Amino acid sequence: MTKDASVTRILCTGASGALGGALASLHAVPGVHLSLWGRDRTRLGLIAEKVSHAGAEAQSFCLDLTDGQAAIDAVLSQDKEAPFDLAYLVAGIGDTRAKGDLVENPELVLRAAQVNFATPAAMAAAIAGRMAERGHGRIVVIGSAAGHHSLPFAAGYSGSKAGLARFTDALRIAVEPYGVSVTLAAPGFIDTPSTRNASSSRPIELSVEEAARRIIEAGRKGMRHYVTPWQFSALRMVDALLPARLRDQLLSKLKP
Known part of the structure; x- marks a missing residue:
């Protein structure tokens, strides 16, 4: 992928997962340094090796995001050592009932709230504050189209992503005057090993590479809220416009 001249140091959480790994790989060009965070040490090492082979510098950091304070301390320490120009906050869990x-x-609901909302929101606030002081920077937070719907079989997941969406929009308003752009990317179904195992019904599914390319472009354009594919934007409007009783009946019939 063509190098973004304004970006030389990138943070990518969830890099041991499919989407985070794809985002990191697409940015892997000479002159770029990537700080790769992930839970799976083995897969994180493979992504770091791939990034290095492409000519970029890679630094691996293994951390479980249930430890929010450790994540805040680590990201501030890394940013102090070498400031981030761009941050992708990708990590999340999609476990359902x-x-x-x-x-x-x-316990599943609590973990979803920590990993999908509390820690990435706190990290975004920490990085945004540093970027605002410098007068420039870009943050892309990965939400989900599920955050627009009250999914009865995935209340923890959809609720945590909904909270992340509201927080990200508020953060965007707060730091935009200081030269920092914040984008919420809310993809629908992405073809990854975890989604294949979780559900057999994945309409309008994107390949992980295509989803990553679209998210990167949305961040470059400074979009405030990017939903992909477009059909999920239509579903969001339908959900909001349906009579409450009919909406509840339809949602109650959904299965993982």
Whole structure:
């Protein structure tokens, strides 16, 4: 992918996952340094090796985002050492209600809130503050089209992504006057190993490479809220316009 002249140092969380790895790989050109965060040490190492072979510099950092304070401390430390021009906050878990359960496991809901919302939001605030002081920077937060809908089998996931969406929009308004752009990217279904295992019904699915390319372009354009594919924007409007009782009936029939 063509190098962005204004970007030399990039943070990418979730780099051991399919989407984070694809974003990192597309930015891997000579002259770029990528700080790659992930939970899976083995897969993180493979992505770092791929990035290095493409001519970029790679630094791997393994951390579970349930430890929010450690994540804040680490990202501020790395930014102090060499300031980030661009940050992709990709990490998240998509676990849903187990078969046979009436509601989601409370520990699952808590983990989703920590990994999908609390820690990435805190990290975004930390990085945005530094970027605002410097007068430039770009942050791309990965949400989900699911954050626009009250999914009864995935209340923890959709709720955490909805919270992340509202926070990201508020952060964008706060730091935009200081030269910092904040984009919320809310993709629909992406063809990854985890989504294949989680669900057999994935309409309008994107390849992970295509999703990554679209998200990168949305960030470059400084879009405030990018939903892809476009059909999920239409579904969002339908959800908002339907009578409440009909909407609830339709949502109650959805399965993982």
